[in-house]
Amino acid sequence: MIHNHRLISKMEAALDSMTSLEKSIAQFFMETDLKVEELTASDMIKRLHVSQAALTRFAKKCGFTGYREFVFECQKSRDAMDQKAPNLQNSNTKKVLMNYRELIEKATELINEKQLQDIAQWIENAERIYFYGKGSSALAAKEFKLRLMRLGVVCEALDDTDSFTWVNSSITDKCLVIGFSLSAQTASVLEALQTAGTRGAKTVLLTTQTDEIPYQLDEIVHIATARHLNYGNRISPQFPMLFVTDIIYAYFLEINKEGKTKIFQETIINPSDK
Structure with missing residues (x-):
């Protein structure tokens, strides 16, 4: 699961313009907790049964130049979460905290x-x-x-x-x-x-x-x-x-x-x- 509310917000904002396949990719990234090394294009192609082109289109609709830049942002979000909560190991704990942090930051903007x-x-x-x-x-x-x-x-x-x-x-x-x-x-x-x-x-x-x-x-x-x-x-x-x-x-x-x-x-x- 991605631990960055701005990255999730980008995906959510782009959902209406996505195809059903691209939406399934977005849903996967929003709900699945993966190590950064598991986010390589080759691994995602096998896991999601999609093409490299589909990953690229998905990333571009989220505002990135391509899938590689998207993965780089995922890496940054995971590093930030690990620094803020180094004692937390369970992914479910991190998900709940991330969801609260996401909403608080959005609320601050509103x-x-x-x-x-x-x-x-x-x-x-x-x-x-x-x-x-x-x-x-x-x-x-x-x-x-x-x-x-x-x-x-x-x-x-x-x-x-x-x-x-x-x-x-x-x-x-x-x-x-x-x-x-x-x-x-x-x-x-x-x-x-x-x-x-x-x-x-x-x-x-x-x-x-x-x-x-x-x-x-x-x-x-x-x-x-x-x-x-x-x-x-x-x-x-x-x-x-x-x-x-x-x-x-x-x-x-x-x-x-x-x-x-x-x-x-x-x-x-x-x-x-x-």
């Missing part, structure tokens, strides 16, 4: 501090806050709700379409509604957000989707993604959302920090009281 500070201020100003999400996105919504509740915020997290409808009937311009959808294809969440907006609420969507979203929302927060992140077979799908909500939480905590810290202390349960 962060819009002004946008997240504005959302923190909206949380401060709102009388009521609702979080909408389904599946793994709902888990991130519930986690954020619990953290804000401990700072005295009146909020609720909802994860089914009926609840979205019922709550929207009582939404006012003093409310804030934040939707969580990795794909931005969960129609019930997006439609509920738009309905809340028509009732005057501020609306925010957290999503990995960078294409235009056909809904009128106040803010769309773009979060980091990895291929098939929503499948949950690499790392927890909610991690990139929690990364962003942690930043919003930090900004929110700084607004009247003394008062919020006092409220937080009051929520700490003494073990002897359990």
Whole structure:
């Protein structure tokens, strides 16, 4: 497996322009842990049953001059991982760490501090806050709700379409509604957000989707993604959302920090009281 998020990003970005054969080559490199000496063109031709020309076309679509340059980048990525974590031997451990590092670096590139500070201020100003999400996105919504509740915020997290409808009937311009959808294809969440907006609420969507979203929302927060992140077979799908909500939480905590810290202390349960 390649231990370089930029190299993986290049492959992922080129997937749409690849043939089915080239996609299978990309998938192999993203998922298989090989020693650099096993990446020679002759070995890959035998292992993948492809031609030298296919390897060259694959490498060029990823932005390299040829397969040799691609292997050189693989070597650099492996050396960097070995230097950062010399004590790690198991490839699965390295894969998980690499996936987290990849998402953190991507998230760093996407962060819009002004946008997240504005959302923190909206949380401060709102009388009521609702979080909408389904599946793994709902888990991130519930986690954020619990953290804000401990700072005295009146909020609720909802994860089914009926609840979205019922709550929207009582939404006012003093409310804030934040939707969580990795794909931005969960129609019930997006439609509920738009309905809340028509009732005057501020609306925010957290999503990995960078294409235009056909809904009128106040803010769309773009979060980091990895291929098939929503499948949950690499790392927890909610991690990139929690990364962003942690930043919003930090900004929110700084607004009247003394008062919020006092409220937080009051929520700490003494073990002897359990």
